[in-house]
Amino acid sequence: MRRASDAVLVGVTTVLADDPGLRVRTSVEGLPAHDPIRVVLDTEARMPEESRLVRENADGKTLLFASEDLAPSAAVRAQRLGELVRVVRVPRASARPREATARGLDLDRVRMFLAGEDALTILEGDGD
Numbered sequence: 079m080r081r082a083s084d085a086v087l088v089g090v091t092t093v094l095a096d097d098p099g100l101r102v103r104t105s106v107e108g109l110p111a112h113d114p115i116r117v118v119l120d121t122e123a124r125m126p127e128e129s130r131l132v133r134e135n136a137d138g139k140t141l142l143f144a145s146e147d148l149a150p151s152a153a154v155r156a157q158r159l160g161e162l163v164r165v166v167r168v169p170r171a172s173a174r175p176r177e178a179t180a181r182g183l184d185l186d187r188v189r190m191f192l193a194g195e196d197a198l199t200i201l202e203g204d205g206d
Contacts, residue, residue, distance in 0.1 A: 083114045084197035090120035092203070099130045115197050116140045121170070121182040123148060123156035125163075132162045141195075143188050145170050166191055 086100045100116040116131055116139055123144040125132065131140045140163040144156050147170065156165050168187040192200060 083199045083201040085115040085117050085192055085195075085200045087117040087119065087200050087202045089203075090118055090122075090124050093118055093120075093125050093129050093131060097130050099134060101134075113137065113139060114201070115192070115195060117188075117192065117197075117200070118142045119183055119188065121145045123152045123159060123165070125159060127159065127162060132159070135163050138164065140164065141166055141192075143168055143183055143191075145183060 088098065088100065092098060101113045118125055118131060118141070120142050121144060123142070125142055142156075142159060142163050142165045144152070144165060144167055146167045148156055148167075156167070159165055166188075168191070169184045170182050171184050189200075192198075
């Protein structure tokens, strides 16, 4: 599934619980190597600097989406994480029930940003 995806998206809760790598596990003969963009929805910038997604980011393909309106301490964390992974700040979801999410971020803005990165097929919630 990951090989066919441009991006793999998880929430920070998955990162905190499982410390996933979100990479393609095996190579397939005859197909080019392809690791998707690794996307973490992290409203409050809680992803640990020690997580695999940070430590194994030599290819620069880990994106962390955080809220535009972070508290000062979270803004400092986001700035520190921004030295290790790409941090993208987006607005929170509106208060309308249909658009609100457990993650708290405006997912339309996340999708628009990913489309600009040529990530059109997104595998959601694959936290292994």
